[in-house]
Amino acid sequence: MGSDLPSSSSLGACDCQTLSPTDLGQPDRLALHSASAHVQRKLWLALEAHHLTYQNYGPALVVMPESFAALNTLLDSFSVSERHELLAAPWQDGGPDPWQIAPLEQWLRRLNTPWFAGAAQQVHFMVQPIVRLRDMQVHGHEALVRARWEGQELGAETLLMAAAAHGQARAFDAHARRHAIMQVYPALPPGQRLFINFSPSVVYNPDICLQTTFEACRQVGADFSRLVFEVTESEAFPDLALLRRILERYRAEGARVALDDLGAGHTSLAYLSELQPDVVKLDRALVQGLHADDPRVPLVQALITYAHALGIEVVAEGIETPGELALITALGSDYGQGYYLGRPLAQPLPGPTVTPD
Numbered sequence: 001m002g003s004d005l006p007s008s009s010s011l012g013a014c015d016c017q018t019l020s021p022t023d024l025g026q027p028d029r030l031a032l033h034s035a036s037a038h039v040q041r042k043l044w045l046a047l048e049a050h051h052l053t054y055q056n057y058g059p060a061l062v063v064m065p066e067s068f069a070a071l072n073t074l075l076d077s078f079s080v081s082e083r084h085e086l087l088a089a090p091w092q093d094g095g096p097d098p099w100q101i102a103p104l105e106q107w108l109r110r111l112n113t114p115w116f117a118g119a120a121q122q123v124h125f126m127v128q129p130i131v132r133l134r135d136m137q138v139h140g141h142e143a144l145v146r147a148r149w150e151g152q153e154l155g156a157e158t159l160l161m162a163a164a165a166h167g168q169a170r171a172f173d174a175h176a177r178r179h180a181i182m183q184v185y186p187a188l189p190p191g192q193r194l195f196i197n198f199s200p201s202v203v204y205n206p207d208i209c210l211q212t213t214f215e216a217c218r219q220v221g222a223d224f225s226r227l228v229f230e231v232t233e234s235e236a237f238p239d240l241a242l243l244r245r246i247l248e249r250y251r252a253e254g255a256r257v258a259l260d261d262l263g264a265g266h267t268s269l270a271y272l273s274e275l276q277p278d279v280v281k282l283d284r285a286l287v288q289g290l291h292a293d294d295p296r297v298p299l300v301q302a303l304i305t306y307a308h309a310l311g312i313e314v315v316a317e318g319i320e321t322p323g324e325l326a327l328i329t330a331l332g333s334d335y336g337q338g339y340y341l342g343r344p345l346a347q348p349l350p351g352p353t354v355t356p357d
Contacts, residue, residue, distance in 0.1 A: 027090035109165035126344035140193030224254035284318025
């Protein structure tokens with residue numbers, strides 16, 4: 001039976017390695033539907049209330065192109081949980097295309113970002129310094145992805161949301177990693193480390209999905225010990241076993257690993273003990289506005305102490321004032337990052353010492 005399975009070569013390149021063309025064009029019609037009776041009825045009422053042109057084909061309510069622009073306003077009628085239940089697909093040959101069914105919210109982002117394919121091929125990077133606090137030496141730089149399109153500068157959040165809308169989150173994450181290494185590492189001053197962001201949710205098999213990343217490292221002659229691969233995840237990542245495998249794969253090449261946003265979002269203390277990263281970043285929400293009488297001070301102190309007990313170095317993000325710098329240094333953070341220490345730059349700082357703004 002196994003011989004009937006298609007080979008990997010017949011399926012083409014893995015979607016974690018290659019960005020695909022995304023010029024799907026505007027569909028002739030868009031079929032909307034929900035398996036939830038509540039959401040389906042609300043959809044019908046919303047279409048009527050907004051006076052949109054549509055046709056009723058049983059459960060599918062098919063919207064005409066002249067009404068597409070109004071779908072963004074229609075979507076505002078639905079709660080976040082309801083939006084997950086509201087699906088869309090192009091209407092073709094008398095029915096919705098089953099291969100293109102996705103939440104309406106994703107379809108609207110796709111229609112609103114026709115520039116994604118072109119912009120993804122023009123990525124560049126700003127770099128922000130990470131400073132060793134005991135002597136104010138530049139420890140390294142974090143690569144921050146950007147792209148230019150038709151005179152507009154696109155930031156990381158915009159690019160990542162567009163990639164997800166076009167079903168290319170995995171490919172874009174790998175694409176950005178490779179280009180961060182190829183563009184920034186050759187300009188990195190001796191002795192400094194390069195922090196490279198990645199989302200673990202787009203890596204399903206580290207032995208496959210990280211191949212092109214490691215190849216980019218070898219192409220530029222990167223010293224793996226100067227690379228820090230930083231987990232950035234906006235949603236919970238419950239598969240700690242897979243995340244551990246990913247981090248171990250990076251470490252097997254000689255690189256270091258970091259966890260972002262400790263103390264906020266989804267990065268928990270359990271991650272520290274389970275994964276034993278080399279570095280952890282304190283979320284900026286814990287640092288910004290911090291002062292001596294702040295009730296967050298005991299929490300920040302406890303997080304730093306706990307990380308150090310596990311042998312993990314700490315970076316405090318979001319340092320924007322002299323007071324924050326002085327206090328976070330007194331609390332024992334190893335490194336700092338933020339506008340007061342250095343804004344994103346086109347090139348890494350050439351010298352080892354940083355003078356705060």
